[in-house]
Amino acid sequence: MEKTEATIITIGDELLIGQTIDTNSAWMATRLNEAGIWLRRRVAVGDSREDILQALREESAKVPLILITGGLGPTADDITKDVLCEYFDTRLVWNEAALQRVTQLLQRRGLPMLERNRQQALLPEACTPVPNERGSAPGMWFEKDGVVYVSMPGVPYEMQGMMEATVLPRLHTRFHTPAILHRTLLTSGMGESFVAERLADFEKGLFAIPPPVSIKLAYLPDFALLKLRLTAIGPVPADTEAVLERQFGQLQALLPDITVATADITLEALLGQLLLRNGRTLGTAESCTGGYIAHRITSVPGSSAYFKGSVVSYVNAVKQEVLKVGADTLQQHGAVSEAVVREMVTGALALLHTDYAIAVSGILGPGGGTPEKPVGTVWVAAGSRDRTLAKSYHLRHDRQRNTAMAASYAMNLLRTLLETGEAL
Amino acid sequence: MEKTEATIITIGDELLIGQTIDTNSAWMATRLNEAGIWLRRRVAVGDSREDILQALREESAKVPLILITGGLGPTADDITKDVLCEYFDTRLVWNEAALQRVTQLLQRRGLPMLERNRQQALLPEACTPVPNERGSAPGMWFEKDGVVYVSMPGVPYEMQGMMEATVLPRLHTRFHTPAILHRTLLTSGMGESFVAERLADFEKGLFAIPPPVSIKLAYLPDFALLKLRLTAIGPVPADTEAVLERQFGQLQALLPDITVATADITLEALLGQLLLRNGRTLGTAESCTGGYIAHRITSVPGSSAYFKGSVVSYVNAVKQEVLKVGADTLQQHGAVSEAVVREMVTGALALLHTDYAIAVSGILGPGGGTPEKPVGTVWVAAGSRDRTLAKSYHLRHDRQRNTAMAASYAMNLLRTLLETGEAL
Numbered sequence: 001m002e003k004t005e006a007t008i009i010t011i012g013d014e015l016l017i018g019q020t021i022d023t024n025s026a027w028m029a030t031r032l033n034e035a036g037i038w039l040r041r042r043v044a045v046g047d048s049r050e051d052i053l054q055a056l057r058e059e060s061a062k063v064p065l066i067l068i069t070g071g072l073g074p075t076a077d078d079i080t081k082d083v084l085c086e087y088f089d090t091r092l093v094w095n096e097a098a099l100q101r102v103t104q105l106l107q108r109r110g111l112p113m114l115e116r117n118r119q120q121a122l123l124p125e126a127c128t129p130v131p132n133e134r135g136s137a138p139g140m141w142f143e144k145d146g147v148v149y150v151s152m153p154g155v156p157y158e159m160q161g162m163m164e165a166t167v168l169p170r171l172h173t174r175f176h177t178p179a180i181l182h183r184t185l186l187t188s189g190m191g192e193s194f195v196a197e198r199l200a201d202f203e204k205g206l207f208a209i210p211p212p213v214s215i216k217l218a219y220l221p222d223f224a225l226l227k228l229r230l231t232a233i234g235p236v237p238a239d240t241e242a243v244l245e246r247q248f249g250q251l252q253a254l255l256p257d258i259t260v261a262t263a264d265i266t267l268e269a270l271l272g273q274l275l276l277r278n279g280r281t282l283g284t285a286e287s288c289t290g291g292y293i294a295h296r297i298t299s300v301p302g303s304s305a306y307f308k309g310s311v312v313s314y315v316n317a318v319k320q321e322v323l324k325v326g327a328d329t330l331q332q333h334g335a336v337s338e339a340v341v342r343e344m345v346t347g348a349l350a351l352l353h354t355d356y357a358i359a360v361s362g363i364l365g366p367g368g369g370t371p372e373k374p375v376g377t378v379w380v381a382a383g384s385r386d387r388t389l390a391k392s393y394h395l396r397h398d399r400q401r402n403t404a405m406a407a408s409y410a411m412n413l414l415r416t417l418l419e420t421g422e423a424l
Numbered sequence: 425m426e427k428t429e430a431t432i433i434t435i436g437d438e439l440l441i442g443q444t445i446d447t448n449s450a451w452m453a454t455r456l457n458e459a460g461i462w463l464r465r466r467v468a469v470g471d472s473r474e475d476i477l478q479a480l481r482e483e484s485a486k487v488p489l490i491l492i493t494g495g496l497g498p499t500a501d502d503i504t505k506d507v508l509c510e511y512f513d514t515r516l517v518w519n520e521a522a523l524q525r526v527t528q529l530l531q532r533r534g535l536p537m538l539e540r541n542r543q544q545a546l547l548p549e550a551c552t553p554v555p556n557e558r559g560s561a562p563g564m565w566f567e568k569d570g571v572v573y574v575s576m577p578g579v580p581y582e583m584q585g586m587m588e589a590t591v592l593p594r595l596h597t598r599f600h601t602p603a604i605l606h607r608t609l610l611t612s613g614m615g616e617s618f619v620a621e622r623l624a625d626f627e628k629g630l631f632a633i634p635p636p637v638s639i640k641l642a643y644l645p646d647f648a649l650l651k652l653r654l655t656a657i658g659p660v661p662a663d664t665e666a667v668l669e670r671q672f673g674q675l676q677a678l679l680p681d682i683t684v685a686t687a688d689i690t691l692e693a694l695l696g697q698l699l700l701r702n703g704r705t706l707g708t709a710e711s712c713t714g715g716y717i718a719h720r721i722t723s724v725p726g727s728s729a730y731f732k733g734s735v736v737s738y739v740n741a742v743k744q745e746v747l748k749v750g751a752d753t754l755q756q757h758g759a760v761s762e763a764v765v766r767e768m769v770t771g772a773l774a775l776l777h778t779d780y781a782i783a784v785s786g787i788l789g790p791g792g793g794t795p796e797k798p799v800g801t802v803w804v805a806a807g808s809r810d811r812t813l814a815k816s817y818h819l820r821h822d823r824q825r826n827t828a829m830a831a832s833y834a835m836n837l838l839r840t841l842l843e844t845g846e847a848l
Contacts, residue, residue: 013640013642013655014642014644015449015450015453015466016453016457016462016463016464016465016466017453017454017457017463017604017606017655018449018450018451018452018453018454018455018456018457019450019454019642019644019653020450020644021445021446021447021450022445022446022449022450023445025439025442025446025468026439026442026443026444026445026446027442028442029439029440029441029442030441030442030443031442032442033440033441033442038440039440039441040440040469040470040475041440041467041468041469041475041479042439042440042466042467042468043465043466043467043468044449044465044466044467045464045465046464051464051465055465058482111615111617114617114618114621116617116620116621117617134820156825157821157822157825182441191535193538193540193541194538196540197538197540216437218437218438218443220438220443220444229443231437231441284715284736286715288722289719289722290715290718290719290721290722290723290727290731290734291708291710291714291715291716291717291718291719291722291734291736292715292719292722293715294714294715294718294736294738295713295714295715295716295719295827297714298712298713298714298715298716298736298738299714299823299824299827301789301790301791301823302791303714303738304738304739304792307714307738308738308739308741308742309735309736309737309738309739309742309746310714310715310734310735310736310738311733311734311735311736311746312708312715312718312722312733312734312735312736313733314718314722314727314728314731314732314733314734315728315732315733317732317777318732318733318776321775322733322735322746322775322776351745351746352742352746353741365725366725367725367726368728396558397581398581399723399725400723401580401581403719403723
């Protein structure tokens with residue numbers, strides 16, 4: 001059985017001058033993968049007729065499925081539709097359903113119909129339109145010489161709606177797809193090289209797995225965590241899963257001391273599970289992370305069941321007045337100190353009436369460092385009324401990455417507390 | 425004068441199954457662009473010998489510069505180095521400087537040297553090593569048949585250090601590059617289609633600009649804002665800039681009513697400038713956004729000069745007890761209401777002792793909606809002791825996007841307040 005392979009082509013100058021980070025490709029890749037389609041290449045080209053045509057020609061020689069995003073908006077810098085007409089040797093015709101759709105959408109928003117809005121209903125005659133429930137520009141499905149091409153808008157929300165409602169179901173019936181399955185083990189506390197050393201024989205064993213199932217291991221470092229992902233490919237889902245589960249069991253057995261979770265889950269979601277399971281609540285007291293930990297925790301749907309709130313004490317006055325950190329403590333130890341983060345935990349527990357609190361204070365850069373406390377010095381703490389753990393780090397990256405790392409380390413410390421305390 | 429064109433090849437299965445979002449490409453694209461190098465294509469391929477070789481062959485036929493990231497770590501799923509040896513018909517030899525570097529790095533971290541660490545000092549004989557000040561795997565610079573290839577690790581922090589310290593300076597001397605210049609106008613309050621309508625003649629005029637300078641206009645919607653970016657390309661920096669400035673002046677003159685800023689700046693940085701200029705301070709009181717606004721505001725270096733802190737009142741008890749929102753108000757209007765966000769502003773101003781406060785309360789989904797207040801209902805407010813503006817929105821996206829939109833709308837409301845109030 002052959003793998004169905006695909007290419008994603010993203011169109012738009014903004015991707016080539018760095019103004020936009022391509023999040024569409026990762027989303028599409030995940031969905032294709034779940035659907036048993038192997039994404040072989042991703043190609044980004046600018047709003048250039050020649051480059052778009054070249055990409056269509058070259059990729060269609062490699063794979064039977066091409067997904068295209070970008071270049072389908074109402075403004076004049078979009079040229080995708082004309083280029084597709086040229087490539088498929090067809091012409092633009094009015095599409096009645098698409099015209100109605102744009103008309104309704106503008107009416108509902110109380111906006112007049114401009115000529116450039118109307119033109120979104122002009123579609124290549126050779127395509128099957130793909131409805132866009134979330135915007136005005138329809139998608140387009142083409143087939144030529146055995147290759148399927150699907151063109152979608154670049155707006156993530158619109159593209160995602162189209163993929164889920166129409167494109168993925170149609171791909172499922174159009175292609176015969178193998179099973180592609182993943183299992184991810186989350187570990188913490190051991191570096192990538194050392195884990196790899198321990199897994200050397202296990203990895204050799206993966207190459208000896210008899211066809212038709214094959215399994216790959218990938219190492220994915222993620223700040224406080226290291227993710228180990230096994231990917232299995234095989235023709236029969238049940239058989240593929242059985243082989244994968246056997247290998248995943250072996251992997252787990254090799255790393256009991258550093259295993260954090262047996263699913264691909266974020267630290268914030270994992271904390272949510274641990275808190276929910278024990279009916280406990282959480283708050284945060286953040287200085288340098290500026291609310292980022294609270295943001296990550298509340299990014300989990302349903303987090304209101306265990307997260308009560310946060311105090312971002314960016315200045316010392318808020319640490320003192322709101323979190324009741326002692327003036328003496330600040331004076332004696334400085335804001336970035338073990339004593340202060342411990343008092344921040346105590347203050348947050350009392351103010352927010354939670355069972356647990358996370359606290360962070362540090363200097364994330366680029367400015368603010370001193371000889372004794374250089375940029376990158378961070379203290380994190382996690383505690384309950386009974387017990388508080390505190391730890392310091394020296395981060396050496398830029399402000400954004402230091403923030404992300406400090407947040408991960410702080411949440412990982414709460415995880416340790418939860419798992420070594422009453423949660424076990 | 426020819427443009428110097430480049431391709432970025434990113435290597436790694438994690439990019440093709442959606443486990444990783446490619447932020448490296450956007451960063452590299454920005455830097456190349458600033459250096460006058462036009463990124464023509466971006467290609468992502470998996471950890472597959474054939475696919476990497478194919479990408480190297482195909483891209484080198486198109487452009488004279490290929491930047492490669494990914495696949496240079498210490499674990500067994502990385503194959504880039506071997507494939508590069510095959511492609512450049514060379515072999516791995518020990519590099520003394522790289523070996524010293526790894527040795528020092530591990531010593532400094534108190535870790536033993538493993539064989540797989542040692543092997544990072546094995547480099548293709550045909551390459552010029554690129555020092556890695558931020559990690560253990562050096563980069564590699566190759567030249568073959570007039571094409572430059574630079575291979576770097578996929579870890580963003582390491583790649584960025586290498587680019588800035590070594591790769592960009594070397595590219596500058598190796599290639600003759602034209603000027604690529606941008607000017608961005610930030611607007612707010614008018615939809616993309618309507619702005620495009622007003623700019624129709626201006627856009628036609630861009631096509632009439634005489635060579636050798638050419639200018640393009642791009643529309644980049646960004647939640648509460650719409651960015652209009654002019655890109656100019658020309659052989660002589662001063663001449664190119666003069667043409668660009670003239671056009672940018674015309675663009676500004678066409679949109680005085682909706683212009684927010686004349687630079688490519690984030691809303692949070694813009695707020696920072698406005699607050700700093702007037703010596704004012706800010707705090708936030710966040711319910712549904714869960715600290716995300718505070719996070720964005722504190723992501724700006726130097727924000728401690730005007731940002732004092734935040735209260736994330738995820739539950740009503742915190743709204744009442746910490747922010748002093750009235751129990752009656754909550755009872756009568758519900759937590760998602762104009763009355764509550766106005767009291768949250770008042771509470772934050774008093775608690776955090778700031779001149780301005782932003783408040784948000786809403787239901788961002790997927791759960792929590794009611795018939796009267798469906799998912800997506802959000803109230804935002806921005807105020808000082810004298811005046812508070814409040815506004816409601818009905819967001820229709822997923823939790824993550826709704827959070828980002830609510831934050832942008834709330835910050836934009838403060839911008840309006842600052843610009844229509846004493847700041848003008």
